[in-house]
Amino acid sequence: MLSPYISRKLGTGSPAEVLKLLNSNSENPYLIWNNGTRAELLEFLEIQQEGNIKRGENDKSFGAEFLFTDHSKELIVGEIFVRVYNEQPTYPLEFPKVFAASLLDYVGSQAQYLHTLLAMSQSNKVESQQHAERLRFAEMALEALRNVIKNNPGSESECIGHFKLLFSLLRVHGAGRVQQLVLEVVNTVTSNQECVSNIAESLVLSNLLLLLHSLPSSRQMVLETLYALTSNTKIVKEAMAKGALIYLLDLFCNCTHPQVRTQTAELFSKMTSDKLVGPKVRLTLIRFLPGVFMDAMRDNAEAAVHIFEGTHENPELIWNDNSREKVSTTVREMMLDHFKQQKDNPDVNWKLPEDFTVAYGAGQGELEVGGVFLRIFIAQPGWVLRKPREFLVSLLETLTELLEKNNPNGEALETVTTAAVCLFNAQSQLADQVPPLGHLPRVLATLSHKNNAVPKSSIRLIHALSDNELCVRSMAALETIGPLMAGMKARADMAGLACEALNRMFQKEQTELVAQALRVELVPYLLRLLEGIGLETLDNPSATKAQIVKALKSMTRSLQYGEQVNEILAKSSVWSAFKDQKHDLFISESQTAGYLTGPGVAGYLTAGTGTTVMPNVPPPVDNDSGDQG
Known part of the structure; x- marks a missing residue:
């Protein structure tokens, strides 16, 4: 009383x-x-x-x-007037945990009713009023549960053991307020790691995922909740299995709310960074979207959305209205199909067909290595790559595999070689990383390949690396001069490029290279070229002769073997005619083009695209004092 x-x-x-x-x-x-x-x-x-x-x-x-x-007329739970409490949620409670437990019991007692509520026929008015009253009380109890957890830290632990019940109420489609309030309760408890672990044990995530499609007004809160939950690897794994990615992709591609799309990108970034499941998440996403998007999401979620909406043709992304439309439509259809199944059966799993990929109209027919479109990279070699080292590794591996084939695809070999040359021209410091990767011996071995196209590519690559101190040091430790000579004999049209490479190498003063040159009789061979024998096919033999003279002079400077080189030169009549001439005039940028026939301006053939790549500086030249010895 x-x-x-x-x-x-x-x-x-x-x-x-x-x-x-x-x-x-x-x-x-x-x-x-x-x-x-x-x-x-x-x-x-x-x-x-x-x-x-x-x-x-x-x-x-x-x-x-x-x-x-x-x-x-009041709902009284655990001796507390729920309506009044919801109006005064910060009121100090005597036993907040006891109240939270009572509310959970009350919600549990109403759960079965709530699930059948919407299936009931709302036949007569009295019954209808009773239904409305019960639904209102259930909503009040959930609101009170949210409030007590929010305002009384520690009371959220009362939810442990009740997550199957709470998440099941997310499925009461049609009672949007109930779903929203349960979502708020779940969102509030995610700050407690014990609760998150218990949610992971309960395997109830599919109920939450459904809301991404069925309750648009709550999307931001669902995403916020998932973001908190995905700190737990077990939940990331369950999210993968239950189709989180297809719901999220649909939001990222098709949602009209910018904030929702940004949050989705942030969530993708978090899921891909999970140590255990992250790589699998990334691989799945890459089957829908180019890898650039995953990196953009990690760096700046908002930027990822802008990239998706834009049109791009650069070495790392070919993306336009057509590709965007294709991805968005594919994703939407898959999501709706999965939603329909999951709504009827929460245990249904989502799995991509083994051979599934989205064929972007724009990316078709492009040669792509390490996430870079080579045709466009060759046209824009100055492009700042996101992962230059990964690209370098993939490019060298692809090139070496092509060089080692008996009959490589000529166009692919040409394109990959040109891309490698462009890469070392644009980012010369990357050449430092080549020796430890172990490709140099394999490339040198292909200089005597029976297929004529192979030595040409190998010489082009060695020429690009001959400017690098570490590469030349590595070449000195390998058999380099003999194979290079063999390559020059096989491809007389590459003599100009090979001679410039030799000149650069000998300037680096690696004694072992001069020793190799003497062993394989390089000096007499170069003197024969000076006479013009073997240079007939070149557009500009004068420039090549200039490089030969400079290479021979560099060899004479070797402290250990210079005398031996000089002895051979002294016996040569052609040398006396060339040694005192001034050769710098021959080595101009336009002359360098004579090293290769074809449209490539700096001697770099481009796979039939007519694109030109100009080096930033002319090849190195001796100064006067050097010429006078």
């Missing part, structure tokens, strides 16, 4: 305090007390008193079943 709250006060508070409460008007989560309730209680007591005195009759339960009219 006095409410549990005042009854407790009788035992703990002072009589004055209790009397003051009983004679005041209060409305707080523990007590609704006003003129109406006082009058109602006094009236009840007077009737009982009168009945007892006059007729010897009174209430059989002695007031235990007495109910205030005001209280009868």
Whole structure:
């Protein structure tokens, strides 16, 4: 009759305090007390008193079943007026954990009803009102649960063991407010790692994923919740299995809300960074979107959305309206199909067909190595690559494999070689990384390949690397000069490029290279070329002769073997005619083009595209003092 709250006060508070409460008007989560309730209680007591005195009759339960009219309309859970608590959520509770537990019990008692509620026929008005009342009470209890967890840290642990119940309520499609409130409860508990672990154990994620499509107004909160949950590897794994990626891809590609798309990109980034499942997530995404997107998502989620919306043709991305449309449509169809199945059966898993890829119209027919489109890279060699080292490794591996084939695809070999040459021209420091990768011996071995196209590519690559100190040092430790000579003999048209490479190498003063040259009789061979024997096919033999003279002079500077070289030169009549001439005039940028026939301006053939690549500086030349020895 006095409410549990005042009854407790009788035992703990002072009589004055209790009397003051009983004679005041209060409305707080523990007590609704006003003129109406006082009058109602006094009236009840007077009737009982009168009945007892006059007729010897009174209430059989002695007031235990007495109910205030005001209280009868209220939802009371765990002695607390839920409506009032929701209006005053920061009110200090005596036992917040007990209240949270009571609310969970109440929600549990209503769960079955909520699931059948929407299937019930709303036949007559009275029934309909009862349904509305029960639904309203369930919503109030969930709101109170959210509030108690939010305002009383620690009380969220009461949810442990109840996540199957809570997540099941996310499936009450049609009762949007229930779904929204359960989502808010789940969102609030994700700050507690024990709760997250318990959610992972409960295997209930599919109920949350469905909301991404079925409850558009709550998408941002679902994404926020998933972001918090995916700190747990087990949840990332479950998300993969239950089709999170297809729902998220649909939001990223097709949603019209920019913030939702940015959040989706952030979530992808977090999932791909998971140590265990991340690589699998990335591989799945790459079957829908170019790899550039995953890197962009990691660096700047908003930028990833802009890239998706734009049109691009650069060495790392070919993307246009056609490719965007193709991906977006494919994703939307797959998502709707999966949603339909999952709505009927929460246990259904999502798996991509083995051979699945989205064929972007724009990327078709392009030669791509290490995530770079070679045709466009050759046209834009100055492009700042996202992963230059990875590209270098893939490019050298691809090139070496082509060089080692008996009959490589000529166009592919030409394109890959040109790309490698462009890479070393644009980023010369990358050549430092070539020796440890182990491709040099394999490239040198292909200089004597029976297929004529192979030595040409090998010479072009060696020429590009001959400017690098570390590469030349490595070549000095390998058999280099003999194979290079063999390559020059096989491809007389490459003599110009090979001679410039020799000149560059000997300038690096590697004694072992001069020793190799003497062993394989390079000096007499070069002198024969100086006579013009073997240079007939070149557009500009003068430039090649200039390189030969410079190479021979560099060899004479070797402290250990210079004398031997000089002895051979002294016996040559052709050398005396050339040694004192000034050759710098022959080595100009336009002359360098004579090294290769074809459209490539700096001597770099491009796979039939007519694209030209100009080096930034002419080849190195001796100065006067060097010429005079």
